[in-house]
Amino acid sequence: MSTIKELEKKLLVMSKTPELFDAEIRAIKSEIVSLQSGPKTRTAWETVQLARHKDRPTFKDYAFGMFTDFIELHGDRRFSDDLAICGGFARLDGEPVMVIGHDKGKTIEEKGDRRFGCALPDGYRKAMRLMRLAEQFNVPIITLIDTQGAYPGLEGEERGQAEAIARNLVEMAQITVPIICTVVGEGGSGGALGIGVGDKVMMLSNSVYSVISPEGCAGILWRDNKFAPDAAEALKPLAESLLKLKVVDRVIPEPAGGAHADHAGTFAALKSAILEELRPLKKIVPVKLTKKRFDKFSAMGIYNE
């Protein structure tokens, strides 16, 4: 929990050899910006509400608004085509990529078909199939995370929800093309992480990312869902916290008023952040890329020893 002064000192040192500290410099700058914005007037619980705002861009908004040439690819080649996770080839400022994300849907009917972006095992397996396809085509992978969590149902347990997510965690560690993950709304638990293992992990400034929903946590630890605001505070699911805990590399400020109020501005901010992160990643040879990804996730966690 550094002060702005401390951060500025670090920045000064790093700025002498910016080619070595490219990512760190950007991360520190984000952190300073977030510290400068002064004491938050918004509570954790309010941000959770914002992250769930019905007018925030959903996957298809990004696919067609931020990318061009999006060509959707369907199916897990095993059982079904789970629409709660959507993906396909696309271009970002001309760069070919594979974009994959949770799709909450826009109309009532879409929301139903997509279980509000809560995926079944088939969705995670489809995502992995597309990632392997990206690897074969040698294009980077961009994931957009926006889910309350994996769908808790009979079908999901039957077809191995746990195994499907775990398999993705293993395989994402092995993928030999760059992976950039961004939490654009709700980052809910294993259902979010199932497409969240990247070389860079980013968050939009009003998004949240948490091991359990505040409601779920309150139900267990407070024995009553109505303590969700307390749980939200305790879980520290906001972007700045995750940046400090080094779980997230970069926070992308949303336009004034929030992403829901300005889709175009959000696309512009996210797009330029992705492109900026992508450039150095594309230069790294595959074996070094996976090694760095391994090191990145190896370093996560705080414990005494």
Next chain:
Amino acid sequence: MSTIKELEKKLLVMSKTPELFDAEIRAIKSEIVSLQSGPKTRTAWETVQLARHKDRPTFKDYAFGMFTDFIELHGDRRFSDDLAICGGFARLDGEPVMVIGHDKGKTIEEKGDRRFGCALPDGYRKAMRLMRLAEQFNVPIITLIDTQGAYPGLEGEERGQAEAIARNLVEMAQITVPIICTVVGEGGSGGALGIGVGDKVMMLSNSVYSVISPEGCAGILWRDNKFAPDAAEALKPLAESLLKLKVVDRVIPEPAGGAHADHAGTFAALKSAILEELRPLKKIVPVKLTKKRFDKFSAMGIYNE
């Protein structure tokens, strides 16, 4: 369709450098034996009946009678555990292997559970999982083929029977440990081939291997199932024919009276054949092994040009 004399000439040439023609010499010897046995008194249709004989050894008979230390492994890690295909680690004369085969079952209840050895996509996917496990453990794969065909049902189509078999054909071509496949009873169409792509493909002398069942063929080309004996004759599904067509590398003579009359004798014959074929295969480096397997299947087929 060579004469015995021609084959003997070939044998003479090859015998000068047996280390180069190890497999060919054995194949020619089998062919001579089969030609020497003179005009067959058994029709194709009679052999089909024999291949289906209810007392022939089934998978579990082999697993516990021919192998030792059999440890069954279950499941496709996707949807189910299809008992129509069974597999696990085992030892053959002390050699560690992965043995996989169609299991028709022995009791009425088992036969029902196993759809008489007609597998669902889950069965083929389980087989592939076990083959990849064998690759990881660096042990050879032994498959025992005995099925009328893949199960033709709603479930199978729903979960991609076609894709599951096709995927196995692709992946078996890539497996880096030796694969020896033996048709021990019925080799029925794609359902048989789905675990039938090996470095060596063998048949027990009373087994059959065919692109379609005689009944199915008669129904289509004779417009009546009762012409099955004619179709059986036309399809040439007997071991000697497959040896001549170079689809099969070796025919293993069953004990007098047939496999159904002498399980122990059958196990002994098959075991020594597998061990004999395995020895040279184990010396080949992986990249050469898959290249040879590719060349072997590339050479199959007869056409004009």
Next chain:
Amino acid sequence: MAWFSSRKAAKETLSEDIWMKCPKCDKHIFKEDWQNSHKVCPKCNYHGKLTAWERIGITLDQGTFVETNKTISPADPLEFHDAKGSYKDKAAEAMKKTGLNESVVTGTGTINGKPVVLAVMDFRFLGGSLSSGCGEKILRAANHAYDKSIPLIIYSASGGARMHEGILSLMQMAKTCAGIARLNEKNIPYISVLTDPTTGGVSASFATVGDINIAEPGALIAFAGRRVIEETIKQKLPDDFQTSEYLLEHGFVDCIIHRSEMKAKLHQLLSFYSR
């Protein structure tokens, strides 16, 4: 309804040179429309069967196709005869009728400038069945793609294995898939386009293991026949059973693409391959 009746009567008196019936919905359509849309019914969107040459014509850039291995033709390894005659005669008749030597035409060409190796099956040739010759041509196409690192596109249209060649036809499934496997290892894209019908041994080999599987709308794509299944399970099957749409829902095709957009989409997909 006087207007309707008279219009209908008028149609019936019109020449067969102008009108035809859609093979699927049975409605009257202009022959010209049918041809202009490359055999897609303007009323029901039925995608009619195309010959290999028609398909090549609407897929590749004009004048770029170079045929390969055109002399490969059926042998008769089993000396196969059935109730209605010999395989030799059937094959000769198919060759005469179609002007093709086998059930697949292979070669190279470009799609909006992008080089591809192309194999197109023709259902007219013994039901597009997979024979030794067909398997050999597809393997050689895959090998060509492998050797030159050019993407492979296969259009399937087949009733399955050619049983007149017995076990050798079954082995073509393993043989073609061995070719596809090598492409995987070298990361060379293989796009499979499934057209009506793609069934049996072809669906259970190269047709369903594309890196990308594309289907035309409404195509029959199946492993086992509907009748066989109904006999086995003694139960009615869903209406859309074994159609492109059914396979999309069950996760086995990446997308369904209308014939009029196929070339553009193939080009778009190929443009993502950057090795």
Next chain:
Amino acid sequence: MAWFSSRKAAKETLSEDIWMKCPKCDKHIFKEDWQNSHKVCPKCNYHGKLTAWERIGITLDQGTFVETNKTISPADPLEFHDAKGSYKDKAAEAMKKTGLNESVVTGTGTINGKPVVLAVMDFRFLGGSLSSGCGEKILRAANHAYDKSIPLIIYSASGGARMHEGILSLMQMAKTCAGIARLNEKNIPYISVLTDPTTGGVSASFATVGDINIAEPGALIAFAGRRVIEETIKQKLPDDFQTSEYLLEHGFVDCIIHRSEMKAKLHQLLSFYSR
């Protein structure tokens, strides 16, 4: 029924030093039987929970276990407080109660002479929850297996991620799986043994991606809780839902092995690894 009543009465008067009730079937069983069978009920085959040290005792050859990273213990990165107090206090209490520093014990040893790296979770320590410390220890165990090319065995027993460590506990799922991924690349066997209960974030990470997944009989293995699911789908769930037997049927565990045979089977499986 006089005999029965008197017998029952006799039991009730017997000392608690000799008799106990099975936690599952509630029947009276001899404490000695329970202990001799390593907490398996002789009446209903219920496999009771074992401590990490009990598990190590019945798995490894006597005297071969060398513990690693035993000093790793929980920090409190979020300064987490809930209605019932602070995480700091809870962790301290768990350490005191169990004598462990974290929810997993790791180390090396041999199984009938075969060297293994072993990680055993202990449900008593905050429900076997996956924390930063637990994740770190499991990763280090995997790294040890990787560096020395020794097979890894992990016994899972966990209610899921330790939410008191917030997002960091979630990240342990990715972290441990990254360690498993490297073993795959080097073909080093990883055997996962799922014991009662293995749920949530542990089932959705290292526990279900063993090269071989073994379960003890009757263990609860689940991603989502039964209650959550019943609330979502408003429908009764099957009786064996989320048990070892259910997972076997659905293809997610290789085999279910009785505690008394576990060591022998582990040895048998390891003996097939020949690199």
